[in-house]
Amino acid sequence: MSVTKHFSNRAARMQPAAIRAVLAQMTAETIPFAAGKPAQHLFPLDAIYQQTGAMLEKHGGDVLQYSGTAGFLPLREWLAAQTPPATADQVCLAAGSAQAIDLVGKVFIDEGDKVAVEAPTYTAALSALKVYGPEFIAVDGDADGMVLASLEAALVAGAKLIYVIPNFANPSGVCMTQERREGVIALAKRFEVPILEDDPYGELRFSGDPLPNLFEMWPEGVIYCSSFSKIVAPGMRVAWMIAAPELISKLTIAKQVTDLQVGTYQQMLLHYVVQSIDFAAHLEEVRGYYGRQCQVMLDAMGQHFPAGICYDRPAGGMFIFCRLPDGYNALEILHEAMRRDVAFVPGESFFADERGANTFRLSYSLASEAQINEGIAILGALFREVLSE
Amino acid sequence: MSVTKHFSNRAARMQPAAIRAVLAQMTAETIPFAAGKPAQHLFPLDAIYQQTGAMLEKHGGDVLQYSGTAGFLPLREWLAAQTPPATADQVCLAAGSAQAIDLVGKVFIDEGDKVAVEAPTYTAALSALKVYGPEFIAVDGDADGMVLASLEAALVAGAKLIYVIPNFANPSGVCMTQERREGVIALAKRFEVPILEDDPYGELRFSGDPLPNLFEMWPEGVIYCSSFSKIVAPGMRVAWMIAAPELISKLTIAKQVTDLQVGTYQQMLLHYVVQSIDFAAHLEEVRGYYGRQCQVMLDAMGQHFPAGICYDRPAGGMFIFCRLPDGYNALEILHEAMRRDVAFVPGESFFADERGANTFRLSYSLASEAQINEGIAILGALFREVLSE
Numbered sequence: 001m002s003v004t005k006h007f008s009n010r011a012a013r014m015q016p017a018a019i020r021a022v023l024a025q026m027t028a029e030t031i032p033f034a035a036g037k038p039a040q041h042l043f044p045l046d047a048i049y050q051q052t053g054a055m056l057e058k059h060g061g062d063v064l065q066y067s068g069t070a071g072f073l074p075l076r077e078w079l080a081a082q083t084p085p086a087t088a089d090q091v092c093l094a095a096g097s098a099q100a101i102d103l104v105g106k107v108f109i110d111e112g113d114k115v116a117v118e119a120p121t122y123t124a125a126l127s128a129l130k131v132y133g134p135e136f137i138a139v140d141g142d143a144d145g146m147v148l149a150s151l152e153a154a155l156v157a158g159a160k161l162i163y164v165i166p167n168f169a170n171p172s173g174v175c176m177t178q179e180r181r182e183g184v185i186a187l188a189k190r191f192e193v194p195i196l197e198d199d200p201y202g203e204l205r206f207s208g209d210p211l212p213n214l215f216e217m218w219p220e221g222v223i224y225c226s227s228f229s230k231i232v233a234p235g236m237r238v239a240w241m242i243a244a245p246e247l248i249s250k251l252t253i254a255k256q257v258t259d260l261q262v263g264t265y266q267q268m269l270l271h272y273v274v275q276s277i278d279f280a281a282h283l284e285e286v287r288g289y290y291g292r293q294c295q296v297m298l299d300a301m302g303q304h305f306p307a308g309i310c311y312d313r314p315a316g317g318m319f320i321f322c323r324l325p326d327g328y329n330a331l332e333i334l335h336e337a338m339r340r341d342v343a344f345v346p347g348e349s350f351f352a353d354e355r356g357a358n359t360f361r362l363s364y365s366l367a368s369e370a371q372i373n374e375g376i377a378i379l380g381a382l383f384r385e386v387l388s389e
Numbered sequence: 390m391s392v393t394k395h396f397s398n399r400a401a402r403m404q405p406a407a408i409r410a411v412l413a414q415m416t417a418e419t420i421p422f423a424a425g426k427p428a429q430h431l432f433p434l435d436a437i438y439q440q441t442g443a444m445l446e447k448h449g450g451d452v453l454q455y456s457g458t459a460g461f462l463p464l465r466e467w468l469a470a471q472t473p474p475a476t477a478d479q480v481c482l483a484a485g486s487a488q489a490i491d492l493v494g495k496v497f498i499d500e501g502d503k504v505a506v507e508a509p510t511y512t513a514a515l516s517a518l519k520v521y522g523p524e525f526i527a528v529d530g531d532a533d534g535m536v537l538a539s540l541e542a543a544l545v546a547g548a549k550l551i552y553v554i555p556n557f558a559n560p561s562g563v564c565m566t567q568e569r570r571e572g573v574i575a576l577a578k579r580f581e582v583p584i585l586e587d588d589p590y591g592e593l594r595f596s597g598d599p600l601p602n603l604f605e606m607w608p609e610g611v612i613y614c615s616s617f618s619k620i621v622a623p624g625m626r627v628a629w630m631i632a633a634p635e636l637i638s639k640l641t642i643a644k645q646v647t648d649l650q651v652g653t654y655q656q657m658l659l660h661y662v663v664q665s666i667d668f669a670a671h672l673e674e675v676r677g678y679y680g681r682q683c684q685v686m687l688d689a690m691g692q693h694f695p696a697g698i699c700y701d702r703p704a705g706g707m708f709i710f711c712r713l714p715d716g717y718n719a720l721e722i723l724h725e726a727m728r729r730d731v732a733f734v735p736g737e738s739f740f741a742d743e744r745g746a747n748t749f750r751l752s753y754s755l756a757s758e759a760q761i762n763e764g765i766a767i768l769g770a771l772f773r774e775v776l777s778e
Contacts, residue, residue: 003583003610004635006549008499008521014642040450048453052441061429064437064624095484095626099648106520110397127646131495132397160395194392221392235453235653237484246393253403257516259488264624266655 031375032366034343043233051272067264069256075271092252093262095237100225105129116159120350136352145176148183155191168201168317171361199226205316206291236266293364304380318365330360342375420764421755423732432622440661456653458645464660481641482651484626489614492643494518505548509739511559525741534565537572544580557590557706560750588615594705595680625655682753693769707754719749731764
């Protein structure tokens with residue numbers, strides 16, 4: 001006998017992430033185009049060590065004590081100032097964007113509720129929201145972002161929440177155009193449906209001009225979330241949610257009943273790190289690095305990939321999303337790629353519906369320039385073999 | 390119009406914790422018998438600073454990168470060794486015990502499921518589990534722990550999960566006797582119902598001999614959770630769950646889909662801190678401190694409290710739980726106590742049913758010896774006034 005017979009119906013909807021299964025097979029020799037990990041050499045280790053000392057000196061044991069659920073006020077003030085028209089009381093910290101997504105699911109989704117998500121979209125968001133038993137409606141995405149007619153159809157069908165990554169989306173790399181942003185907001189307002197705007201990559205723009213956040217365009221109905229994971233480091237799990245008072249108050253209570261608060265220590269340490277360094281210069285360095293990495297990969301892809309592989313050129317973020325011709329299966333190809341020591345992520349898990357078996361995601365964040373050239377050459381040769389069969 | 394109309398039914402079950410509302414009214418002058426916060430002077434600040442440097446030197450950026458959901462293997466090995474017969478692969482970290490409780494609720498509770506909880510029990514556990522829509526069955530508790538006939542009645546009524554704090558419970562301070570432990574395990578086995586054993590205070594025993602964990606007595610059916618919050622510090626939010634393979638695997642997936650992982654940084658730092666200090670001596674210091682604080686409070690209560698206030702002497706933990714005669718309301722008395730600059734927690738929120746309006750919890754963790762004597766004298770005078778009215 002096993003007490004597992006008492007698992008909830010919800011438990012059956014919790015499944016391990018496909019990406020993690022792929023990563024588990026990697027070795028030190030594998031060229032890492034799979035992971036969504038940021039580049040470690042960009043982490044401000046010196047500032048972390050220095051600020052640890054300064055913070056312990058200044059605050060003593062307070063930094064290791066319980067504190068309020070919303071988070072350290074000076075940090076919330078700084079975050080609000082980055083995200084007009086937010087004020088500090090509209091900010092609540094979360095343990096990574098993933099938790100922000102989970103909390104929004106907890107607060108909004110009853111079993112059977114319809115949720116509109118882009119096709120493709122962030123796997124971990126699908127996994128987190130799926131726990132609450134929604135019916136996902138996959139909204140078509142193209143190089144400009146969500147296709148408005150497809151979003152409208154989802155809203156007509158009864159979607160009560162829209163999840164979208166407007167800037168350099170994972171996995172598509174797409175940055176939603178201004179026209180599309182306006183269209184998405186107009187539709188969400190017309191149907192009175194909230195938007196969860198997931199923006200971990202917004203600061204990683206390496207070409208073109210920044211566009212307004214959806215939150216700025218509709219602060220009453222957009223729940224904005226972002227994270228320190230890609231702009232400082234992911235290893236402390238500090239992210240934040242910003243929303244209208246009646247939304248953030250409920251999300252803050254949801255955070256409180258779920259795990260009380262983000263650790264006082266890590267939120268204060270990140271605050272002091274960000275304040276102690278020239279953060280604008282740090283972001284320039286981060287953007288410059290990813291921009292160069294992306295260009296190296298695009299150049300190599302142009303040289304080695306056969307014509308049948310389609311992809312867009314990202315203007316920011318960490319990913320290039322590719323499509324094989326219909327009928328090809330990226331997961332099958334991955335098994336051979338892994339034998340040749342190159343890892344990528346098959347796209348199927350990024351789609352809420354049955355699409356995407358012919359797609360895959362390449363990340364340029366971790367590999368060295370030499371690895372990018374070598375790995376893309378290996379993949380190019382493999383794709384040529386596959387497409388000529 | 391507001392998008393709050395799209396809140397889930399679940400959202401209505403999320404309410405702010407009563408304890409936090411009380412704490413918000415406290416000033417620097419308030420004598421702090423309310424908070425469940427551990428004593429800050431026991432936090433190993435020097436070791437944290439030293440190990441930060443050593444860890445960054447040894448591991449570099451790895452400590453700030455994503456890592457596996459279960460947690461840093463050497464830490465899991467150490468935790469398993471403290472909790473026989475566990476092995477490291479039966480351990481998964483969580484962001485505080487509160488999150489462990491939330492994850493167990495997520496994995497086990499469908500709306501309407503019956504859950505057996507002691508009366509009284511930890512408020513935050515009730516708040517976390519309540520989100521999933523259970524029907525709580527309040528099991529009578531006395532000075533020996535859960536009353537077995539009452540637990541049996543709960544199981545006959547269909548309870549599918551038992552939540553219990555066997556060691557120095559919050560708020561009761563009670564340590565369940567060996568006989569009761571055996572009785573609880575026998576009942577849980579007979580009804581094939583899992584137990585969530587919440588053990589944040591187990592190491593804080595300052596008199597008597599340790600008793601076996603419920604997990605040790607029934608490793609197939611008990612989910613054990615504990616935390617660094619009371620033995621090192623709460624401010625990094627690092628706790629752990631230990632359970633049989635088929636249980637921990639599902640709980641680990643639940644953790645993964647909820648927020649990916651506990652921060653790599655804080656789990657590794659706590660690991661190195663615990664390894665770097667004489668941890669047994671540290672625990673001795675912690676136990677000695679709480680034992681002395683408890684004795685000071687008990688002595689003062691013996692001197693100042695009127696006969697109508699009943700309480701047990703705890704053998705560990707941070708709390709003394711008190712009962713006024715039936716018909717008195719501790720929340721009403723708290724308002725006057727706060728005017729006299731003494732805070733405590735009214736007991737009502739610790740009960741899943743309507744009981745407890747005449748109970749309250751005193752914490753001896755934060756107040757100085759002088760504050761304990763002064764605060765207990767003030768409360769004693771107030772209780773004499775109230776009881777003589």
